[in-house]
Amino acid sequence: MKSEIRKWEIEHRPIQAGIVALALMVVCSTGAVADDWLMYRKDAGRTAASNEKINLPLKKRWSWTSLRVGGFSILSTAVLQGESLFFVSGPRKGGARNSKLPENRMLVRADAKTGDARWMRPLAANRLNPYIAEDIGPAISTNGTVFVVDQVTVMRPCPQRDSAVRAYSSKGDFLGAVSVPSKNDLARFFVREGHADETNFLLPPAGKPVT
Amino acid sequence: MLGHPLIEGETFTALSQDDVLMKWTPGTDGEIVTLAHPLAGTPEPQLTPVAAFGGYPLARCSAGFFLADDQVNPFISVFSALTNLVWHRDILNRLGVPAVQQDLVFANAGGANALNAIVALDSSTGATKWKYAPNGLGEEPSPNDRSPNYSTVNHC
Numbered sequence: 327m328k329s330e331i332r333k334w335e336i337e338h339r340p341i342q343a344g345i346v347a348l349a350l351m352v353v354c355s356t357g358a359v360a361d362d363w364l365m366y367r368k369d370a371g372r373t374a375a376s377n378e379k380i381n382l383p384l385k386k387r388w389s390w391t392s393l394r395v396g397g398f399s400i401l402s403t404a405v406l407q408g409e410s411l412f413f414v415s416g417p418r419k420g421g422a423r424n425s426k427l428p429e430n431r432m433l434v435r436a437d438a439k440t441g442d443a444r445w446m447r448p449l450a451a452n453r454l455n456p457y458i459a460e461d462i463g464p465a466i467s468t469n470g471t472v473f474v475v476d477q478v479t480v481m482r483p484c485p486q487r488d489s490a491v492r493a494y495s496s497k498g499d500f501l502g503a504v505s506v507p508s509k510n511d512l513a514r515f516f517v518r519e520g521h522a523d524e525t526n527f528l529l530p531p532a533g534k535p536v537t
Numbered sequence: 538m539l540g541h542p543l544i545e546g547e548t549f550t551a552l553s554q555d556d557v558l559m560k561w562t563p564g565t566d567g568e569i570v571t572l573a574h575p576l577a578g579t580p581e582p583q584l585t586p587v588a589a590f591g592g593y594p595l596a597r598c599s600a601g602f603f604l605a606d607d608q609v610n611p612f613i614s615v616f617s618a619l620t621n622l623v624w625h626r627d628i629l630n631r632l633g634v635p636a637v638q639q640d641l642v643f644a645n646a647g648g649a650n651a652l653n654a655i656v657a658l659d660s661s662t663g664a665t666k667w668k669y670a671p672n673g674l675g676e677e678p679s680p681n682d683r684s685p686n687y688s689t690v691n692h693c
Contacts, residue, residue, distance in 0.1 A: 366541035
């Protein structure tokens with residue numbers, strides 16, 4: 327697993343970092359808000375292409391520095407919708423503290439022009455993956471639903487960390503969450519069509535070899 | 538851990554670091570399945586190692602969503618639903634993040650970091666439309682015995 331994660335970091339980290347920088351700098355270049363960038367590499371086709379005209383040189387308008395959470399620095403890929411930027415961060419360094427919020431990793435909606443936080447929602451996991459410099463960032467539907475990847479602890483009977491997804495409205499209202507069950511409770515689909523006369527098949531959980 | 542999600546309408550779809558493919562719309566229970574790609578001719582395919590997607594980012598194309606595993610019995614594919622395969626193709630090379638434009642899927646491929654080439658694939662069949670590989674794709678045998686089959690079959 328560790329080697330797979332490492333490979334992911336090598337191949338994808340520069341692109342992820344580029345997206346964070348782009349989202350911030352395009353906003354800052356003209357003072358106007360840029361083309362929406364709703365998910366990793368912009369859209370469902372992962373085109374990473376924008377019609378926005380960028381006026382060079384870019385100038386930094388604002389920055390956001392996260393406090394460490396659980397010993398890890400936290401920053402994710404960022405997405406943009408209208409005048410709002412969404413990302414995952416720890417508490418903002420130098421920012422006002424809200425005693426009602428735990429010192430957790432958080433989903434943040436910030437004003438794209440000023441960097442001011444509109445709302446923050448605490449997440450359960452301190453860090454999705456300590457081997458990767460950036461966390462998996464949020465993604466937004468065109469209707470404004472914000473999806474964020476998280477983890478939950480499930481007792482089976484010992485505590486295990488399961489992947490989870492949370493959804494919020496653009497105003498920060500919680501819409502729901504779902505977690506990935508134990509893999510032994512999931513069916514397995516076998517990809518075979520295309521190999522001579524072989525056919526795909528679905529193995530129900532009860533028929534699977536335990537992994 | 539889940540990778541970068543694909544959002545279509547109000548639906549979230551993503552691959553995990555390992556073999557999970559998940560689809561969820563708020564207000565529903567969601568659909569989740571694990572995937573495996575047995576090598577051609579495997580006598581007991583149900584015992585084949587599961588996929589290792591590394592959180593590969595899915596990409597929407599006209600026939601469905603493009604999905605790839607370049608780690609365990611590597612393959613590329615398009616699914617129209619979680620268990621509805623449109624086509625799949627065995628590959629031998631590492632693959633980068635896909636990008637879709639009209640009917641083509643573009644990806645960097647080959648070499649340890651998938652930086653040896655750019656390939657353009659027909660999204661409805663998986664056939665290679667063109668590739669730019671000035672120094673070749675390179676040989677990349679995996680720890681397991683990869684299939685030499687480079688066939689492409691359209692299941693539409």
